[in-house]
Amino acid sequence: MNTWWLSNQILIQSTFISLLLALSIQVPLRAGVFSFAGIGSYAIGAYTAAILTIRYQVPGIVAIGAGVLLAAAIGYLLALLVARLSGLYLGMATISFALFLGVLATNGGDLTGGATGLFGAISTVTTEHVIAATVVVVVLLAASERGAFGRKVDAVREDPQLAVSLGVDVIRVRRVVFVVSGALGACAGGMNSLLRTTVSPETIGFHLVVTALTMIIVGGALSWAGAAIGAVIFTWLPTVLQSVGEWQLLVYGLLVAIAAVYVPNGLLGLLQTGWRRLRRRGRRIPAEGAAAPTGVVVQEDPESELAALGGPTTEARP
Amino acid sequence: MTTTERRGTAPDPAAPTTVLQTIDVAVHYGGIKAVDGIDMSLETGRILGILGPNGSGKSTLLGAITRLVPLTRGRVLLDGEDYGRTPPARLAHRGIARTFQTVRLLPDLPVLGNIQLGADLRLDRASRWRELVRRSVPESVTEAIERTGVGDVLDLLPGELSYGTARRVEIARALASRPRVLMLDEPTAGMNQPERLEVAGLLRKLRDEGLTQLLVEHDVQMMVDTCDRLLAMNQGKHVAEGAPADVVRDPAVQEAYLGKRWNRAADQ
Numbered sequence: 105m106n107t108w109w110l111s112n113q114i115l116i117q118s119t120f121i122s123l124l125l126a127l128s129i130q131v132p133l134r135a136g137v138f139s140f141a142g143i144g145s146y147a148i149g150a151y152t153a154a155i156l157t158i159r160y161q162v163p164g165i166v167a168i169g170a171g172v173l174l175a176a177a178i179g180y181l182l183a184l185l186v187a188r189l190s191g192l193y194l195g196m197a198t199i200s201f202a203l204f205l206g207v208l209a210t211n212g213g214d215l216t217g218g219a220t221g222l223f224g225a226i227s228t229v230t231t232e233h234v235i236a237a238t239v240v241v242v243v244l245l246a247a248s249e250r251g252a253f254g255r256k257v258d259a260v261r262e263d264p265q266l267a268v269s270l271g272v273d274v275i276r277v278r279r280v281v282f283v284v285s286g287a288l289g290a291c292a293g294g295m296n297s298l299l300r301t302t303v304s305p306e307t308i309g310f311h312l313v314v315t316a317l318t319m320i321i322v323g324g325a326l327s328w329a330g331a332a333i334g335a336v337i338f339t340w341l342p343t344v345l346q347s348v349g350e351w352q353l354l355v356y357g358l359l360v361a362i363a364a365v366y367v368p369n370g371l372l373g374l375l376q377t378g379w380r381r382l383r384r385r386g387r388r389i390p391a392e393g394a395a396a397p398t399g400v401v402v403q404e405d406p407e408s409e410l411a412a413l414g415g416p417t418t419e420a421r422p
Numbered sequence: 423m424t425t426t427e428r429r430g431t432a433p434d435p436a437a438p439t440t441v442l443q444t445i446d447v448a449v450h451y452g453g454i455k456a457v458d459g460i461d462m463s464l465e466t467g468r469i470l471g472i473l474g475p476n477g478s479g480k481s482t483l484l485g486a487i488t489r490l491v492p493l494t495r496g497r498v499l500l501d502g503e504d505y506g507r508t509p510p511a512r513l514a515h516r517g518i519a520r521t522f523q524t525v526r527l528l529p530d531l532p533v534l535g536n537i538q539l540g541a542d543l544r545l546d547r548a549s550r551w552r553e554l555v556r557r558s559v560p561e562s563v564t565e566a567i568e569r570t571g572v573g574d575v576l577d578l579l580p581g582e583l584s585y586g587t588a589r590r591v592e593i594a595r596a597l598a599s600r601p602r603v604l605m606l607d608e609p610t611a612g613m614n615q616p617e618r619l620e621v622a623g624l625l626r627k628l629r630d631e632g633l634t635q636l637l638v639e640h641d642v643q644m645m646v647d648t649c650d651r652l653l654a655m656n657q658g659k660h661v662a663e664g665a666p667a668d669v670v671r672d673p674a675v676q677e678a679y680l681g682k683r684w685n686r687a688a689d690q
Contacts, residue, residue: 251553252542255535258528265490266526270599271514271543326530 115339117231117299120238123335124292125312126319127245128285130331133320134249135281136261138195140313141182142289144202145175147308149290151209151216154225154297164227168294172287179286183279199313210305221304222297229298237291245328318356322363324370333371438465440502441634442487442518442603447496448658449479449486456482458658459496464603469625469635471649473642473669479658480638481523484607487636488520489513514543517602521595521609523638525588527580533591534576538563540598566597569624585612593621597628604628605636610644622648642670 109116128142152171156162162170186197209216216222248254259267260277267274297303319338324330338356345352367374442464449457457479464470472480485491487498489510497504500516508516519540527536541560545553552558567573570590580588589609596604606625610618618641625635625648639645645652645666652669654661662672669675 247554252538252545252550255528255531255539255542258531259539262528262530263526266522268511269488269490269514269520269522270539270595271511273509273511 113231115343117234117295119335119339120231120234121292121296121299122315122319122339123238123332124241124288124295126316126323126331126335127241127328128289128292129316130320130325130328131245131288132281132285133325134261134327135257135277136264137278137281138191139186139282139285140195140198140316141179141201141282142285143308143312143316144182144198144205145179145286145289146293146296146312147202147205147209148175148178148286149293150297150303150308151222151293152290153294154222154303155215157225157227157298158222164229164298165233167227168229168291168298171290171294175286175290176283177286179282179284180279182286183282187275187278199310202308202313203310206305206308206310209308217304219305221302221307223302225297225301225303227298227301229295231299234295234299237295241288241291242328242332249327318360320370322359322370324372326369327372330370330372438467440464441466441500442636443499443502444483444487445497445499447483447486447498448494449482449491450494455658457486460653460655460658460660462653464634464636466634467629467632468650469629469637469648471637471639471645471652471666472655473639473645473652473675474655474661475640477657478655480640480655481607482658483655484520484605484636484638488518488605514599517600518605519596519599519601519603520605521589521592521607523607523611525580525585525592527588527591527595529580531579532576533572533578533580533583534559534563534567536580536591537566537572537576537594537598540566540595541600543599560598562600563598566594569597569628570594571620586614586617589613590617590621593624601633603634603636605638607638608640609637610639610641618644646670 125142125146128145129140132139132142149168149171152174153164153167156167156170157164182198182201186194189197209221210219212218248257256267256272257277259270259272260274264274267277293303293308296307300307315338319334320331321334322337323332323334337359341356342352345355348355363370369376440463444460444462447457447460447462448455460479460483462470462472462483472483474480482491486493489498489505489508493506498506500513500518505513505516527533528539531539538559541562544562545560549558549560567576570593572587572591572594575583575587575591580591583591589612593606593609596606609625610621613621622644625637629635629650637645637649649666651664652666653663654669654672654675662669662675664672
């Protein structure tokens, strides 16, 4: 285990950083916002952390935190700017935001190190820090997918007008989504810079858009777990596919095409559908004789009368 | 009982007050006058029906009242106060709930979750957390489920429901917010006759408990059976208004688009 851990450090780090990056796209998508602002935020986080550690000897975690705050603030401003855009137009606008930051980095002179970038961003940030940060993020996002907040986001994505009629402030949800996406992207970027001790315009390029989107499409866009599945697959696939050499790209392309056409909700969607079917099959057999309530999960809750409800209504129906 | 307390102004049937009013409301799309100068008032504890054939502007009027469709002209008042500039999402918080003409349930959420969506705006922070930990369901949700009789499909996805059941789930979602005013856009479309009667009975029962309702339908029998007052529309304009039996007997209403056979419906 220990040797495996040591010899795969870089891949392990990449997995978690990729996951954070993918989440910065997945969070807006979950709210129906087709935004790649998280990629631009990755650049902001990457450069902020590197500049602060190299030029001002700021401790690594503070430098990353500064990048996160900056990107969150810029995310909010961006949300105001693109408030009227949606769909493909929003996607294009936010991609150009990322590309614009790339140009800015290339032409930033001494501050950004121009086309060669910055080197020597030495800090105390370790793999454990990355994992801890990712775990915190995932726990928060997993909670946000459940309960009232999860339903609110689902409603904003599926039917914004319905959401409004149910009292959801759709505009506010969209702004929050931009802020969260900015923070996640910047966190990923900052950690990447400090772990690799370097950042350059090349590392914040358009390929990140493709990487993040690929992970989400194959893994599943509607939950953090989909992004996690995608991050693991696409970080480790190159190692697995070393034997096929140049054919790797073809395998990638096929995977994405198959997922997009046949598994629109990603691998996670497949797993969830399978799980639902299994659960239902298991339940149907005992439910036939008894007038048992159909699996309402609240039976032990004293506040809920649902358990009692299921019985009479089942009987009342012909 | 908590229901009537939450709905606030428990109405004295002798002296209903106007809760919602429209003054000269118009919605125009370019040259098309979908709604053109409708005056309407909704009194507490009553069911007002808006009757009219397809395309007469009923649903657009409902959209204008719920601020989902921008007004071209006119004013909308809630408790005598103009809410024409209130953000539409605030209306739900002020006790207005609605259903739509088509089924609009979230496809990936089980029925229970869809109904809970209606109640979510009334949840305080503590109950939000409690739901995450203990999966508790607010009383208003269980009550709405009981009322609409959807207790045996809570676990299903909307795609697995019959059309009539899906519509009842929508009513349950609207009821779960414990509204002061409930607006229903063709709630019985796609239902069979027993189901329609069941829904009509439910609406009347809710009315008796003090829930004010605005009902948009083109099923005349249902309207006559359910409503306290009818407003007939055609081509965006006001045609007739009054007691249901009088409105459906009104020659203008009949000859314009109902046909004479509805005399029988009025006589029953």
